[in-house]
Every structure is written in C-alpha cells, then in structure tokens.
Amino acid sequence: MTALKDLGGRRPSYRERVADALRAALIAGELRPGEVHSAPGLAARFGVSATPVREAMLDLAREGLVDTVPNKGFRVTAVSDRQLDEYTHVRSLIEIPTTAGLAATADPVALEALRPVAEEIVTAAAAGDLIAYVEADQRFHLGLLALAGNAHLVEVVRDLRRRARLYGLTALVEQGRLRESAEEHLELLDALLARDAETVREVMTRHLGHVRGLWAGA
Template sequence: MAVQRASAPPTTAPELPTLGGKKSSYRERVVDALRAAMIAGELRPGEVYSAPTLAARFGVSATPVREAMLDLVKEGLVDTVPNKGFRVTAVSEKELDEYTHIRALIEIPTVVGLAGTADPVSLEALRPAAREIVHAAVAGDLIAYVEADTRFHLGLLALAGNAHLVEVVGDLRGRSRLYGLTALVEAGRLLASAQEHLELLDALLDRDKRAVREIMTRHLGHVRGLWAAHD
C-alpha cells in the first residue's frame, strides 16, 4: 500500500497486513513507496534528493524517510552524498537484460507450474491487485502501478511455496528502473501491459499451461520494453 501523501504528515501509521501474512511497519511502507518511485522512474538516477524534500513530497516526516533511504543504500538503489542527501544509482542496459533473463528463467516455469497446482481461491484473491494495476494505468499513477504490480507478481510466486524464490525475484524487481513509464502513459500503451495480469489469472484458472506460458513470455518481454523505453 502506498504511503499516505497528505499535506500534513501523520503522527502514526497503522500496521497493515501483507500478502505473506506479516505486518508492515510504517518505516517499511516508506521504503516500499520510495522504492516504487525509483522503479517507476519518478526519482531519477544521478539526482540528489534530501530527506526533507522527499518527506514533503510523500507527506511524511523526515526521520522515517532518512531511515528508509539508508535501507535502500544497503540494497544498492541509492548512494549517500555527505551533507546533501541521497543519489539514485543508475542501471545499465546490460544489467537490465540480465535481470530480464533471470526473471524469465525463474518466473515463467514457476507460473506455468501453478496452472496445475494453484488453489483457485488463492488465484482469485489476486484479482483485486490485478484490477488495481489496470486502474493505476488508466489514472497514470505510476507509483500505485508499481506497488500493485509488485504485490501481484510476488503474491503469485508465493503460491509456489518457495519463499527464497520470491525474495530473489523481489530483489531483481527492486533493482530495475521503468524509465519509460511516463512516455507510455502519455501514449496510452501502458494499459495493454496492465491488462495482461487479468488475462494471466484467467489462463491460470482455466489450467491452460500453454496460454500461461505465452502470456508470461509476452509480459516479461513488455516489461523489458518498458525498461528500454527511455532510449
């Protein structure tokens, strides 16, 4: 869930359940929102951002933002700039190609396997997140798009019962940058990729492994296309 973006920062934030059944702290919610902003390309590589500036942007206090950015330093998403703030790190085209390749090796066979094993009730439980992705694409809300997309894909992979696999894919997603999202929103092309999530769910519920493989292959290809769109 996105961090509140109100004009006045809340003094406390309720703990919310996640797909894994754990509770997410206020600090973790700030980390998630900042990570989503970086992945969506709203926080640009090479730019330096101060904690107070980001706090005002997200409607929270500076302390959890500063703590969250230090967490993102450990993930390699930002570097500290003494007396100034944090600089978003850049990702090369070679790295993006490698991330896509690894994701394809992991996600395609895993999701195809779910066509024969996943509980229909658990699959249907992901439909609200799939719809959120579509709604965010229509609204042009890039951060909401990335947050819902992450919940959907990691929630789907979690149905395979391998927590380490989910962690690896989550790390790969976190290291990615979708620089082209803004241009795709303006061109009206983001919606097609968003709707593939609903298409994938329907294929899984139909136990159609061939369709699942085709949709997943096409979807990951679109994702790499989004990464490359800034070129």
C-alpha cells in the same frame, strides 16, 4: 513528494513510511537518476527529523536504489540497459517455469482471489496512476509466485523488481501503452484457471518481454 502512508494493518515506523514514500517517488520520477539529496533536505519535505530519513536511505542503498555520497547525502542510482536485460533474464528463468507449474498445482480459489488485484492494475494503468500500478503489479506477481510455496524465490523476485524499478512507466502513460501490459495479468489468470500450462508460459514470456521492450522504447 509522495505523502507518507500506513503500511498494512499495523502502525509503521517513520523509517518504514519514509522508505516506502521514497520508493514511490523513484517510481513516479520525482527523484531522478544522478540527483544527490541530503537527509535534512528530504526530511523537510516529509516533515520529519533527518534521522528516519537517513535510516530509510540506508535501506534503499542496500537495495541498490541509491548510493551514499560522503558529506553530501545520497545519489539516486541509474540502471543501465545491460542491467535491465540481466534482471529480466533472471526473472524469466524464475518466473516463467514457476508460473507455468502453477497451472497444474494452484488452488483455483487462490487464483481467483488475485483477480481483483489484476483488475486494480488495469484501472491504475488507465488512470495513469504509476504508484498504484506498481503496488498492485507487485502484489499480483509476488502473490502468484507465493502459491508455489517457496518464500526465498519470492524474495529474490522482489529484490529484482526493486532494482529494476520499472523504468519508463511515465513515458508509457504519456504514450497510452501501459494498459497493454496491464491486461496481460487478466489473460494470465484465465490461462492458469484453464489449466493451460503452454498458454501460461506463452503469456509470461510475452509479458516479461513486453515489459523489457517497453522499458527500451521509453
């Protein structure tokens, strides 16, 4: 099981640390759809009491990542192809026009500040580090959307990403195909800095379609 870690610059609660580690375990495939896990069983893995684990699992249940199973614990939810299509469709309605609009409005300094994050994504993809990939990918996309100045929009996309869970990443690493998607982040940044809205729209459309196509292929 993924080790617990600190969140940001403050001391996180056990509940936050456990929830973060559980999300990472879902991404890495350590907790698989359909499996049922008890709070005491997971607590033993983390070396903490069952209470913060139970609280963390309730947080994940609200995010749609697990379902409660009376008298047993929590079942990891499966995501159907139809749901993935719906999540991708909603993301495209939000992210493509919003990101294209940033070509005219975003501060070049703020855009350049995202380049190290884009490079982290490529590095993580090359190393096959799924957890680092997803963490950097989320920071990049949510950081980019935040430049539009709409905090609610960012939260909506954050929730969609959590629900989709970027299925298929393990298979993509094994196939050596993850780096293709990773490098699109750098391509997107270059188009934004060039103030080329049409290219931004094309790259974002391709990127979201690419990701959904990779899920399907996996």
